Amino acid sequence: MLILFLNAFFSPYFRAAAQSKLSNYNEAIKDCERAIAIDPKYSKAYGRMGLALTSMNKYQEAITSYQKALVLDPENDSYKSNMKIAEQKLRDLSSPTGTGLSFDMASLINNPAFISMAASLMQNPQVQQLMSGMMSNAIGGPAAGVGGLTDLSSLIHA
Template identity: 80%
Template structure:
């Protein structure tokens, strides 16, 4: 009883203004924590961009590149960020921010962050060389040229955007989205960077995100027919992705059966004796027609069984070709394939 009275006395003696002040302090603390988390995400995003740039510099061996890619994946998982989070991008590369901080705080004599006229001229030459390689479909050489141009002029959004196009042609869609992020960070009004981001995201089957970027591109360039066409394609693919049949196939069957590599592989699979027996049995049932009674059900079962057997044979014989065909179909599905480079 005495203990209860002490508690009541303590509560009644407290100043109500103190409680309000404490509540406000707690609210401010919560807002600070939210802002801090947002800053940490942007910092992590910049670090990931820096690491991606290092993988393109050409100075690392395969083991070192793999280590950086693992580090990128760990950072993205830890901070819950992805290459499509372009709202986290900052205008300046992390290296520039670091150098500017050193200049300001340590009074060090460092080279100017802006490239010299000679570097700008050489970077433009390298960009043009990269564009020529793109026309000749030498996409790896194009990536090298654009990377060298970036090394000379870090602030040119065009170089990143062009390299994104080259990466997309090679099927390196993650690298392509990373370059588009950097281009948008440097120049948020650069419509082509949004358009190419949309293409890469569509190829990665990230249709809602792709639609968002195509719409942003159209806001900046409303009369661009390429963006309009690619937006319709992404919207259509999003609808198809919700279909159980489309989700099961994972790709456009009409495009696939017209592919010469697929036809050659299918012909090889059809030599399999089990597949031939299944197909022969289906044909026999079909000839029997209505007289086969409930044979229609067995026809459907045989068709499903044959399809499963066919798919297994293809997967076992050449799984790499299936993935190549998917990438080929995706990359050829967009009107952006004929897009001019800056």
């Protein structure tokens, strides 16, 4: 019986870290909230919540979590560093040149739907011709024609 009590008591502390590692950020946040309800002075719960929120692009909320973690553990370099990252990402989003979009090439390359789409696109003779023309222009060959972008646009909208 004591083991069940201890497991129920301590599980949100450890489960939040595991959920984040598994990219289950909503569940990680819930476990962090449970851990904070049990022990409001447990700085790791705030730090882990900050990581999960940052991963979900909720930078302002992440910053708030890191600030709370730093109140409890002001010398923790990890919290300081992670808060700076969230602050920078928030600035990037709100900058006049920022698009609000982040481009993650690794996620794109590892996305099976993207790979499938790219493979089928590369089988299209029109795309092959367009790419050949672009490569020819890039190395100083004859121009593929003025309508190159128009041709690409028609392929995309086809």
